Amino acid sequence: MQLLGRWYDFRDLGNGVARLIEALEDVGAPDGVIYAVTGLLGAVAILVFVAIAAVMNSWIERRLIARIQVRRGPNRTGRFGLLQPVADAIKLIQKEALQPARADGLVFSLAPILIFIPAILAFAVLPWGEQMVLADLNVGVLYLLALGSTTTIIIFMAGYASNNKYALLGSMRAIAMLISYELPMVMALLGVVTFAGTMQMSGIVAFQETHWSWLIFFQPLAFLIFLLGSTAELNRTPADISEAESEIVAGFHIEYSGMKFGLFYAVELINAVAVSGVITALFLGGWWAFGLEQWIPGWLIFIGKLYGVYFILIWFRGTLPRFRIDQLMAFAWKFLLPLAIVNVFAASIEVLLWREYDLSAGLVLPIAAAVNLALAVVLIAGWGRVMGAAYEQEPRRPRLFSEIDVPLPGDGPASGPAAASEPATA
């Protein structure tokens, strides 16, 4: 495999761009042109991927959920129903874009457009391959969090402008949820950043490559917290309370129809991909996979892992019921946040010991991984027991009576244990 470093080395498309920059420099193009050309090239590549992902993911998600739900899913348009997203898009474009009479017109129309911006911007810092980062920001992790928080404002815009009570409820829920989930997620990522010693996405991947391990092994608790927090940020079950179809119908986008709704729907899918990508890069080694990237292009590994995480999100959606809003808040504040803080402390101490005493990574990291795993198990189990609800103790299985038995008032509680036969199975 002596492809490395050639422009046609498909294992790392960044090489081609590097060659292009060299060629441009040889021609004597000014810096601005080189910057613009490479930037545009990367942006177009990402947009193409995002567009394809947004279209295909609706098919993937529907098919997978259908499998989970003992159905078949879309299978009529095209082979395996692959053209279903196209048909959906055509239908949505054709539909009339209704606008409620007393909606806040401009804000109402702007929201579905604006919501695209943070969704797509998030892709800029994802490390697709060794040299394939469009904007390798020093503060990549923080940048992602900042984008996540702006999405909520746009959701609020949509909900408020619709002039609909369900939409308003949904958007207020979204905001309340953001405030709650931002903190544990930041704390969880702080642990990762402490370990990696950088906030640069490519730096974090490089750290995992150098130490021959994924960060999920060092930070299992942070991974779980971030995964659960991202379901809240993505409005997916079990935390889809801002859409909550069975309660507030569709939440903030209840009044949107036609392609405006289509945009929200597409953004939902894109966001899921973006978050999966972030989890992949931060916890699962990004494009690096224990040497496998020597044979398989790094970006394919990345996309593979990304869809692995995405599958977990779909699986959540297919199986879990929804939290109530106060339960979701309590979960964030009383469960995730303390755990995240403890996790940051543990990570800091480990890193401090490592750096201060200049211990060898081969010694520290396995111990840290073991300690953190034990910590995660103990904390989750212990804290779960402390915070566990009272109903845990209550009997769940109905009592079985062979005869009717209704006592008169004052004759004691219905049914002594003698009358009730014990259930046959546990």
Add this chain to the structure above:
Amino acid sequence: MPATAKLSGERLQERIDAAVPGAIEQAANAWVCVRPEQLVATMTFLRDDRELDGRYLNALSGVDRYDYFEIVYHVSSLSHNHEMTLKVRADHDEPEVPSVASVWRGAHLQEREVYDLLGVSFAGHPKLARIFLWDGFPGHPLRKDFMAMPGGRSPGLRAFPNEDEETWGGEFRGD
């Protein structure tokens, strides 16, 4: 296995008369008719009495009897597994009976239903409004004169088509 016993009207009258004298207007074999003035007192007694134990109101139905309206209460005791039928009559022109929603929460919606469909108003009901039909619907559909036709006739058939005495009971559905 015991089926639900039906308390006879005489037995009910005996029991109720002892507690609420003069409440019973008429006692038949299967039911008693209560005077409207003492309806709530009777029903409260019925509910709280340990022997009758009418804590469960099965159904509350209204019937248009042309001359008067009849509200029928099917009350039962889940503990003793018996059933009682009580009736109260209301005047046809200005039908009003006391509400028993204070005695049984379950009467609330059923009284609204009777009010809506028969036009019997229940004095003391916490929220007497139409339930199925919209406000301003003309008339009360379950009244027998709701679809009155010229000549005092009402729709529907009074006898089967081509029916005569010979075929009555003679034409069977075979299997």
Add this chain to the structure above:
Amino acid sequence: MAIDTEPLVVNIGPQHPSTHGVFRMRVTLDGERITDAEMIVGYLHRSMEKLAEERTWTQNIPFTDRMDYLAAMTGNLSYCIAVERLASIEVPERAQYLRVIFAELQRIASHAMANGTFVNDCGAWQTPLLYMFREREKVLDLFEMTCGARLTLNYMRIGGVAFDLPDEFLPQLRSLLDELPDRIAEYEQLLVDNEILLMRSRGIGVLSPEMAMNSSMSGPMLRGSGIAWDVRKADPYCVYDRMDFDIPVGHTGDSYDRFRVRMEEVRQSVRIIEQAVAQLPPGRHCADVPLNFRPPEGEIYSRIESPKGELGFYLISDGGPQPYRFHVRSPSLINLSALREMVVGQTVADAIVTLGSIDLNVGEMDR
């Protein structure tokens, strides 16, 4: 220092994914908490009680299909039993057994629907509903095989049932009965200890036994509140007195208890069907009842245990070809009596769960 907020009046329904039809609940909210709730029904009112007064006793059977369209069999059954009691018609033994089999099959289908939608209301995105539909579908296949219809069955007749069983019915029923206990066990494994489901439904929509009885609750609502009452045991109709089965009773009267009671009732229904199939006698499936049949003058209140609760018919005959009065005691409507007490103080999400656990059917509620 309490913050004064504007009360928000929200209409849940009539067009809402979780109102199971066109039920409408107008709730007043303080933030997410419900301070007042009012139910508005009647969107599906077809005035069946009036229509029934214009049709003969036999012609009224299809109306009972269209009341609780998710449990048409029990609607048929209740009406036919009422008329038979009114006219003292003797029903052949085989018909009695067939009625028990079909009523219990209908209970399985209806409870599958109820539990599926309940978990759906808890936010599990369609998955349990579709699993439960799989079982319901098999029951409906059996119905279709027997009477040609799947939803509005019109199978019961005054004096028996319309058709005898087709030959392939019993083997298919056998296979369904064999797999159902496994399926129920599977669902229980998936759902009953699910932490989120417990959080969502434990302590939600609590109905005390006194309140349940005072509000004329029936069926799983009453049993979920801890009252061991079942019309099949208390006032046996058909051949239920020959069946051995248990009444599942809940502990606290919350939504979760009602869910579990329904789950357990499916298991008991399987038991009943097993016994009924084993005891099924040969013979005629319908008594000879003339088409131009007139019950004697009189009145009757007759009830059965439908999947939703006590489905009663109060029939008055004036000796004519059609009922003088045809009143339905519909459990779906009366089970809502305590709705306000159950939802006030909860959040919107809880109200939806509570509503889901009541298992109302608008067709039966509005008639």
Add this chain to the structure above:
Amino acid sequence: MIAFWTLAALAVTSAAMIIVVRNLLHAVLFLILSFVGIAGLYITMSADFVAVAQVLIYAGAISVLMIFAVMLTPRSDRDNAGNMLQAPALVLSGLVITAVSMVAVETDWRLADRVAFESTATEIGDALVSPFVLPFEIASVVLVVAMIGAIVLVRED
């Protein structure tokens, strides 16, 4: 340079719109736009950490707080109606403008002659815990006190 003028125009215009629009929620949205514009200005100064923190904290968190505040006010008060505070506000803003412009005019602005920081985040981190550790800790304590105070104020009992 183009970026600077565009972003400056964006920030200033949206800041002006905050004052102009009647709908308080629109004002909040313009405020967010202004914050984003300022964040863009930070980027032109190579202060990427500050820029991202600006978006995260101001555009993300502070504005959410404001939205909550606006949504919790009764609807009738939810516009920029004129009130008796106009005159003092005018005086105050006049003073602020004077002060800021004086600083701007008087200061001897020099162009930074060194290149951008390699990684501003580490520099800021180091600065916060070594030379500025006392102000940093004091700020944290003040914030905690404010938080506890707020909780005590809104407690029901």
